[in-house]
Amino acid sequence: MNKTIETLLNHRSIRKFKDTKLTTEQIHTIVKAAQQASTSSHVMAYTIIGITDENLKAELKAVSGQPYVKDNGHLFVFCGDLNRIYKQAAPAEQAQMQESIESTEQFIVTTIDVALAAQNATIAAESMGLGTCFLGSLRNDINHVNNLLDLPEHVIPLFGLAVGYPDQQPEIKPRLPIEAIYHENKYANDEDQSEIITDFDNQLASYYENRSKNARSDTWSEQMIRKYKNPIRMDVTPFIKDKKLNRR
Amino acid sequence: MNKTIETLLNHRSIRKFKDTKLTTEQIHTIVKAAQQASTSSHVMAYTIIGITDENLKAELKAVSGQPYVKDNGHLFVFCGDLNRIYKQAAPAEQAQMQESIESTEQFIVTTIDVALAAQNATIAAESMGLGTCFLGSLRNDINHVNNLLDLPEHVIPLFGLAVGYPDQQPEIKPRLPIEAIYHENKYANDEDQSEIITDFDNQLASYYENRSKNARSDTWSEQMIRKYKNPIRMDVTPFIKDKKLNRR
Numbered sequence: 001m002n003k004t005i006e007t008l009l010n011h012r013s014i015r016k017f018k019d020t021k022l023t024t025e026q027i028h029t030i031v032k033a034a035q036q037a038s039t040s041s042h043v044m045a046y047t048i049i050g051i052t053d054e055n056l057k058a059e060l061k062a063v064s065g066q067p068y069v070k071d072n073g074h075l076f077v078f079c080g081d082l083n084r085i086y087k088q089a090a091p092a093e094q095a096q097m098q099e100s101i102e103s104t105e106q107f108i109v110t111t112i113d114v115a116l117a118a119q120n121a122t123i124a125a126e127s128m129g130l131g132t133c134f135l136g137s138l139r140n141d142i143n144h145v146n147n148l149l150d151l152p153e154h155v156i157p158l159f160g161l162a163v164g165y166p167d168q169q170p171e172i173k174p175r176l177p178i179e180a181i182y183h184e185n186k187y188a189n190d191e192d193q194s195e196i197i198t199d200f201d202n203q204l205a206s207y208y209e210n211r212s213k214n215a216r217s218d219t220w221s222e223q224m225i226r227k228y229k230n231p232i233r234m235d236v237t238p239f240i241k242d243k244k245l246n247r248r
Numbered sequence: 249m250n251k252t253i254e255t256l257l258n259h260r261s262i263r264k265f266k267d268t269k270l271t272t273e274q275i276h277t278i279v280k281a282a283q284q285a286s287t288s289s290h291v292m293a294y295t296i297i298g299i300t301d302e303n304l305k306a307e308l309k310a311v312s313g314q315p316y317v318k319d320n321g322h323l324f325v326f327c328g329d330l331n332r333i334y335k336q337a338a339p340a341e342q343a344q345m346q347e348s349i350e351s352t353e354q355f356i357v358t359t360i361d362v363a364l365a366a367q368n369a370t371i372a373a374e375s376m377g378l379g380t381c382f383l384g385s386l387r388n389d390i391n392h393v394n395n396l397l398d399l400p401e402h403v404i405p406l407f408g409l410a411v412g413y414p415d416q417q418p419e420i421k422p423r424l425p426i427e428a429i430y431h432e433n434k435y436a437n438d439e440d441q442s443e444i445i446t447d448f449d450n451q452l453a454s455y456y457e458n459r460s461k462n463a464r465s466d467t468w469s470e471q472m473i474r475k476y477k478n479p480i481r482m483d484v485t486p487f488i489k490d491k492k493l494n495r496r
Contacts, residue, residue, distance in 0.1 A: 004375035008281040033256040085472040100479040115363030127252035224333040231348040
């Protein structure tokens with residue numbers, strides 16, 4: 001196994017960081033790596049905002065409810081951005097571009113572009129011995145985050161990424177077995193999948209019971225039911241439409 | 249610079265592969281690496297379909313119009329998947345889960361989950377000396393791809409990933425300068441950005457003029473205008489809503 005694959009397979013989210021800031025050089029390396037990810041038709045439909053203002057960090061922490069949004073080596077906010085190409089187009093073309101920019105297709109392009117870049121950032125950071133945590137929790141109040149960062153039309157904050165020197169070493173959480181998520185040529189058979197999920201529920205129950213911190217009784221299916229039976233962040237839908245994305 | 253960052257920074261899409269299939273071990277390593285990416289609340293909202301059936305590959309190539317969809321070492325199709333959690337939930341909870349599953353928020357969760365996993369797959373492959381190409385072109389006829397792969401409700405094909413031994417060594421395409429995409433604490437100033445984009449247009453014009461293959465006269469802004477003034481894949485919107493995603 002090569003060193004890179006070792007890094008990929010050793011990933012676990014870090015939620016407690018040492019009190020050491022990243023250097024400008026480290027930040028630039030991470031961003032440069034992010035930029036080198038594939039991008040749909042060279043659109044580069046993202047903007048990354050680094051948060052250095054401590055008051056702003058405190059506000060973002062309040063949105064997320066997670067202390068590591070404030071206490072980390074550096075905080076990035078990854079934004080989907082179709083404003084750059086819209087603004088750069090000659091005014092004559094903007095009206096013609098509108099239908100495309102507002103389509104679900106281009107919303108998908110943007111979201112994927114952002115995530116590919118962010119995963120490269122994560123791998124770059126981890127290869128340097130840093131830890132990371134994705135922060136979808138910034139969407140707890142997407143309107144407020146948007147206002148804090150002063151984002152124009154066609155730009156949306158999608159998630160944060162906290163980076164820093166790990167001050168914890170959590171176990172690696174088990175993933176679904178490969179048979180659950182990888183299939184050949186067509187979608188999986190329901191009955192086979194049902195058995196696989198039951199086995200995984202048992203495996204995860206044992207992981208939760210035995211882990212060194214925060215032991216509890218739980219299964220994957222129970223977690224998913226809990227998560228999905230109470231809709232969250234329903235204001236994301238009108239927010240994105242107001243931003244003139246995903247509306248056609 | 250460590251080996252992993254070197255791999256990240258050396259990325260270029262490969263569109264011509266040698267006639268050598270990936271081994272099962274290589275495929276499993278790539279999928280395992282994909283699975284280890286971060287996932288929102290442990291949802292793992294993706295299914296990866298490996299295409300080994302040559303007739304199916306030919307059909308997918310026809311959708312994309314790209315020969316490397318057929319001629320590669322292995323072809324993966326990455327799908328957003330909220331069916332797994334919906335099916336595994338007790339029937340009593342399905343009705344309660346519906347609002348959440350159908351929200352734009354969960355559509356974002358799915359799309360990001362898929363892309364994070366796919367980027368890990370890409371990095372794993374590249375670290376083994378393989379080349380990759382993302383295939384958003386499968387969305388050229390998303391309904392047909394969906395039918396070919398027999399995907400149920402709440403599952404959507406998002407993109408393909410062609411992997412194989414490179415039979416070309418294209419130049420690395422210039423990215424926007426870091427000043428265009430990375431900012432501190434707030435979104436960028438329009439005037440500063442306009443200058444940066446003009447400089448980048450000139451840089452890219454020179455890249456296109458001088459590159460060893462397919463030299464042409466073009467700029468980034470012109471490319472973007474061409475791409476966006478003719479809306480494409482507008483059928484993606486109703487397709488996804490019919491799949492009962494992104495509809496609330």
